[in-house]
Amino acid sequence: MRVGMIGTGAISHKHAQAYKNIGYRITVCTDVFPEAGQRFAQQYGCEFVPTYEEVCSHPDVDYVDVCTFPDFRLQPIEIAAKNGKAIQVQKPISTNVETARKMIETAKAGGVVLGVVSQHRFDDSTIFVKKAIEDGRLGKILQADAYVKWWRSEAYYSRSIKGSWAVEGGGALINQAVHQVDVLGYLVGGVAELYGQWQLAARHKIESEDVINALLKYKSGATGVIQASTAFWPGYSERIEIHGTKGTCIFTGDKLTTWDVDGDSGDPAPVEKEVMSGSSDPMAIPLTPFERQFLDFGNAVKNNTTPLVSGEEGLKALEIVEGVYQSCRSGLPVKF
CATH class of the missing domain: 3.40.50.720 (NAD(P)-binding Rossmann-like Domain)
Known part of the structure; x- marks a missing residue:
């Protein structure tokens, strides 16, 4: 090509x-x-x-x-x-x-x-868990969370366009945690309702949020939490945690680091401990998924x-992000 x-x-x-x-x-x-x-x-x-x-x-x-x-x-x-x-x-x-x-x-x-x-849809961890959920290995999904507690320096935000609404669309949620928003939607499905709260410019001199939290209710009935920040020094590897009636899986960075499933008899989970994450360095990410x-x-x-x-899949993640921002501005829940 x-x-x-x-x-x-x-x-x-x-x-x-x-x-x-x-x-x-x-x-x-x-x-x-x-x-x-x-x-x-x-x-x-x-x-x-x-x-x-x-x-x-x-x-x-x-x-x-x-x-x-x-x-x-x-x-x-x-x-x-x-x-x-x-x-x-x-x-x-x-x-x-x-x-x-x-x-x-x-x-x-x-x-x-x-x-x-x-x-990140192409990480080994995501590929494995996608099939495992479809096969029912985790049972009914009860809770699905994402935690992106990262750090970005003052130098990262030194240009006025960084963290701006007009150019970047916002801060930590749309620019950093949008990956995890996408993976949650891909694995667990659409969101029915959410409620958000943020801190604008909590640590950095930017227009938008560098600390934000959201409570989610998925269309399936599961609940969840998204936390995103670029204000937490020195930065910690992002996590996705999914809890079902049969067990739990946890992603840390790009790897599946926990697979605790009662009586599981499927293919062995690709559990690893060495992870790669953009928690403090935006370029510390692997090439294979790309x-x-x-x-x-x-x-x-x-x-x-x-x-x-596809474009439609990218839109789904952005709809959640925009919904969280709408809730933060209004102080009210947003329904889809």
């Missing part, structure tokens, strides 16, 4: 490394800072072009990979759809639900595949099928 890259910041290098490992080729790139884009092009052996429109219409591109801030999503999709190019965007799908829905509609109208990078997601997306592009993390 030939990939056109829009945005050449930190995460784009993870993408580039993953593409190299799976045999995909970045053919063209662009960046609003030309010098950064030209350095990226030189490092990865691709062509630099001045505008995103040129990437989205380039003849040597099978799909476009958008690694920009989340306020820039609909614009490249509109050009890519006109040119019949599939497009994949970095999480979150957008800063708001309204724009995300327009993105999905635009891609459908243009007949192109749209995907959202949410690579590689798996990119292969999945590439196959969807080739066959014009739906990738595992």
Whole structure:
């Protein structure tokens, strides 16, 4: 597959490394800072072009990979759809639900595949637990929680756009914990009702939340908690805890670290203790899940099928995030 890259910041290098490992080729790139884009092009052996429109219409591109801030999503999709190019965007799908829905509609109208990078669905832990839940090994799910108690430095938030509502859509929940929101929805199902509380700029000089909590009631009847922060020094590995009538599983970082299931007789759980986490370093994350997601997306592009993390799936996670923010602002529960 030939990939056109829009945005050449930190995460784009993870993408580039993953593409190299799976045999995909970045053919063209662009960046609003030309010098950064030209350095990226030189490092990865691709062509630099001045505008995103040129990437989205380039003849040597099978799909476009958008690694920009989340306020820039609909614009490249509109050009890519006109040119019949599939497009994949970095999480979150957008800063708001309204724009995300327009993105999905635009891609459908243009007949192109749209995907959202949410690579933790491709962790060994998630793959195993997804099947285990479907097979009934945990029994009826009673509680499903996510804890993302991370740390980000003052330097991380030194630019005014970081943690801003207009450019990033918010703070710790939409930018850091959106991965865990997605995994909870993928494993446990949709949310029926939630209630949120936050602290704006509790530790950092930002517009949005760096501490937030939400109580959830899932459509299945299970309950849950989401806690997200970038204010807890030195940062702790994120956890997902799922409790069923037959037992409990716990994810820590990218690994399944606990599998306590009464009378379990299925395939052995891939329990590990060495984990990788972005708890204090955003780039301390493994490549394998990216590689798996990119292969999945590439196959969807080739066959014009739906990738595992489609635009609709990315929208589901954003709807929960936006619901929590709405509850925090109003002081009232939000029902779906």
